[in-house]
Amino acid sequence: MAVVFWTCVVFVVYSYVGYGIALALMSRVRNRPVRRAPITPSVSFIIAAHNEAKRITEKIENTLRQDYPSDRFEIIVASDGSTDATDEIVRSYADRRVRLIRPDQRRGKEYAQRTAIAAARGEVLVFSDVATRLDPDGVRQIVMSFDDPSVGCVSSVDRMIGSDGRPSGEGGYVRYENEIRVGANARQIVHRALQFAHSAPNGPVYVTAAREVLESEVPRTRQVLHQDFTFAPGVEVTEIEQVKGLEFDYVILVEVSATHYPERPAARRLLHVGATRAVHQLWLTSVGTPSPIVRAQIPS
DSSP states (O other): OHHHHHHHHHHHHIIIIIHHHHHHHHHHHSOOOOOOOOOOOOEEEEEEESSOTTTHHHHHHHHHTOOSOGGGEEEEEEESSOOSSHHHHHHTTGGGTEEEEOOSSOOOHHHHHHHHHHHOOOSEEEEEETTOOOOTTHHHHHHHGGGSTTOOOOOOOOOOBOTTSSBOOOOHHHHHHHHHHHHHHHHHHHHHHHHHHHHSSSSEEEESOHHHHHTSOOSSEEEOSSSOOOOSSEEEEOOGGGOTTOOEEEEEEOOOBTTTSOSSHHHHHHHHHHHTTEEEEEEEOOSSSBOHHHHTTSOO
């Protein structure tokens, strides 16, 4: 019995801690950046629902706002034995590329999704819950990674949104799970940017997001904590607050996302300081949705 008990303990610890450690170690051995490109394969957006009459309209409207070619985008609602007005609401959107799929019996979410998969026409399948909201470029961001033939699945980053529309508290496990997802992607992006910077002319490079950079295994990388910059060839890693009034040949700002730089005066000032430090070239990278501050400056 003791062996069984400790075996169970090991599995539990691995699920919550060991898995993240294993991924971190593996990323040091196999850390190839994912190739992303603005491709537009046909997409089937599948929503599993059961008695969601109160929320299904908002979900469908949110999905219809996706910035994606309408002739390459279909929405399938898999109604798992709904007994309220869910089905009628979905049918009212039939002329707007929304299809209702109703399994022959109620057997749970997975069965409903499998039924929808059998009816889907898209090359890429996107699964979403009724309670989930996507930014207008959400689907575009997802499919970009499928330009890399080695990619077979793309996961999203979950954020808890309060009733006021702002990010709210998240459970420890949710934060831990997101950290694993975002951390791996961020390291890939940073590694690619730093490879470019390292091959650039001999000049100082300033980068934010110290942890991802220091784990990227790029040579001549130094962390600056108290403005002790050397301005020698290589990569100086620090925070934006450390670089006011200074200039660098190349600047890489990591994870310039809506989460880290929301549309607020303090975030705008911070981003301005970081972006104006570059003499020759500025790189802005983001795993999540780009900051609205940046999007507003890019011609549509």
